[in-house]
Amino acid sequence: MKKELKCHIGIGPKVEGVALVADDNFSARYDLDRIKGLFSRPQHQLFGKSYKDVILVLNTAKGGVATAWMLYEMTSRKIAPKAILFNKANTILAQGAALAEMAMVDRFEDGDVTKLIKTGDHLIVCPDDGKVVFC
Amino acid sequence: MKLNDEEKAMLAGDFGPAVKWAIDHQLQVGRMFDAKDMVAVSQSHMMADPESLGEAGIAFTEKIAETGIKVRIPMITDPRGVDLNYYQSLGQTENMANLERRFIAACKNMGITMTNTCINYQTIMPPVFGEHVAFGDTGVVIYSNSVCGARSNFEGGPSALAAGLTGRTPRYGLHLDNKRIPTKRFRILDQPQDLMDWGVLGAAIGRMAGSYWEVPIIEEVEKTPTSDQLKHFGAAMASYGSVPLFHLVGVTPESQNVEDADGADLEIINVDMDATSDLKKPFAAVGEHVDVVVFAAPQLSIIEMAELAALCSGRHRSNATDVIVCTSAQVYGDAVSMGYVDKIEAFGGRVLVGTCFYQQYAREIGEANGWKRLLSNSAKIVNILGGYGYQPALASMEACIASAEKGRIIS
Structure with a gap:
């Protein structure tokens, strides 16, 4: 297994944590119960799972612009992921990460990040260097 | 930079x-x-x-x-x-x-x-x-x-x-x-008729497009759509696919034809009734009771307000079903002066000004009012509200009003 994945330079601080992975898309408004810190959309592959303090690994963003504020609001209550990794982020998620000071990276050189990383993998995310390291 | x-x-x-x-x-x-x-x-x-x-x-x-x-x-x-x-x-x-x-x-x-x-x-x-x-x-x-x-x-x-x-x-x-050049080419095989159809078509294309960085070009729409139809089309496409731009051949300004828009070499993806039916399937609930009927997402134009008022005229909603309509302050003034708001309120509907239903603490107001089964003609709003604890269903504006009148969903 590779010890390190290269990606595009991202946003936010270097963080360490455990991955929660799904080949699914993401919107804080559409998919989350932000009070409980759970995925609440029944059709989402992570339905019922807690996102608190994990490194989310997902395909891409979907839906509206609310997530930009919501990441900040979630972080302020400390019920938020440590980082989000995408195959392709959209502008809203990047803007939200910038305000929330949350780590976010995308565009992995080796292909589909939802296949390269498995739930439970221990990772260090380095947005400034454009890399994710397996611990 | x-x-x-x-x-x-x-x-x-x-x-x-x-x-x-x-x-x-x-x-x-x-x-x-x-x-x-x-x-x-x-x-x-x-x-x-x-x-x-x-x-x-x-x-x-x-x-x-x-x-x-x-x-x-x-x-x-x-x-x-x-x-x-x-x-x-x-x-x-x-x-x-x-x-x-x-x-x-x-x-x-x-x-x-x-x-x-x-x-x-x-x-x-x-x-x-x-x-x-x-x-x-x-x-x-x-x-x-x-x-x-x-x-x-x-x-x-x-x-x-x-x-x-x-x-x-x-x-x-x-x-x-170079980010506005088409990346996926769609051909419409079944022509949309009403606002819900346009929303469903936009949703289906959005889902197939798949990301913010894809630009759909769409051809063979037979009749030039109205602003309201394009509003629902685009809003649903953006909701399901996070898509920020589409080209509609012969209609939108950057795509008077496929060649001009640099889309001629793209493989054609047919959008048929199967694609739209598949999208509507999770939102079908004919015969079931309905707690709230919502017209929003996007806010209603003055033309939509007129159509809704005409449908409401001389009828009344079921006591078991609430009706919420969201429009802008700019439209509301005209809708009052034209008597549209009176007709909607006489039906038992409530017109909210300067808000949109899903942006109004949707979870909390659903719990406070006992709203679970929600019906709307907006493909966008039914996509959003599942995560807020609702059981959303989709129908035309006409069917939404008929359902509100009966208290159960009518096709």
Whole structure:
């Protein structure tokens, strides 16, 4: 297994944590119960799972612009992921990460990040260097 | 990123801490998307409802406003989360209303015009072809890019505020010619008829397009759609696929034909009845009781208000079913003077002004009113509300009113 994945330079601080992975898309408004810190959309592959303090690994963003504020609001209550990794982020998620000071990276050189990383993998995310390291 | 002297001064703090925050925020985002420089924008439109903002977002905005800063360009707002003339009956709390009041005060102090609308392209000042803007609300952005030929990325609330403060935005994505070229080509095999059909078609294409960075070009639409039809088409496409731009051959300004839009070499994907039926399947609930019928997302135009009023005339909703209609303040005045609001209220409906249902603490108002089964003609809203604890269903405007009258869903 590779010890390190290269990606595009991202946003936010270097963080360490455990991955929660799904080949699914993401919107804080559409998919989350932000009070409980759970995925609440029944059709989402992570339905019922807690996102608190994990490194989310997902395909891409979907839906509206609310997530930009919501990441900040979630972080302020400390019920938020440590980082989000995408195959392709959209502008809203990047803007939200910038305000929330949350780590976010995308565009992995080796292909589909939802296949390269498995739930439970221990990772260090380095947005400034454009890399994710397996611990 | 290459900055000019004024932008360097902003980053150095010469324009105050709010502008310094704004341009620093923009540089972080620009770096992630490989922006080479900044581009001046003429308008900004900010999505910011209190549920999304929370206490933290409100306090952040107040802190910016307390510096005394004013926005440098015309800046307007997306729908509010609380109609301050009608919130207790809806099950919203005083705390929610107070968050809203604080946010409005902060915005006004910064010189932001509280238009509270997601249909500014129908009611305020539509952008013109080639105009660079910083718009929030995905429905606003996709309509402005596609139908008007303007240039905007999805600008979330913080970034729209930053653009208002700096008068510019990083030049990436839809501000660049090469990001507006079609990447997927769709052919319509079944012609949409009503607003719901247009929403479903947009949703199906959005889902197949798959990401923000795809640009669908769509051909063989037989009849030129109306502004309202394109509104539902775009809003649903953006909702299901995070798509910010489409080209409709022969209709939208950057695609008078497939060749001009550089889409001729793309493989054709047929969009048939199977695709739209598959999309509608999770939202079918004929025969089941309905708790609330909602017309929103996007806010209704004056034409939609007229159509709805005509359907409501001489009828009354079931006592078991509430009816909520969301429109903008700009439309509401005309709808009152034309008697449309009276007809909707005589039916038992409630017209909310300057809000949109899903931005109104949807979970909390659902629980307060016992709303579970929700019916709408908006493909966008049924996509959103599943995560808020609703069981959403989809029907035409006519079927929605007939269902509200009977208290159960009619096809």
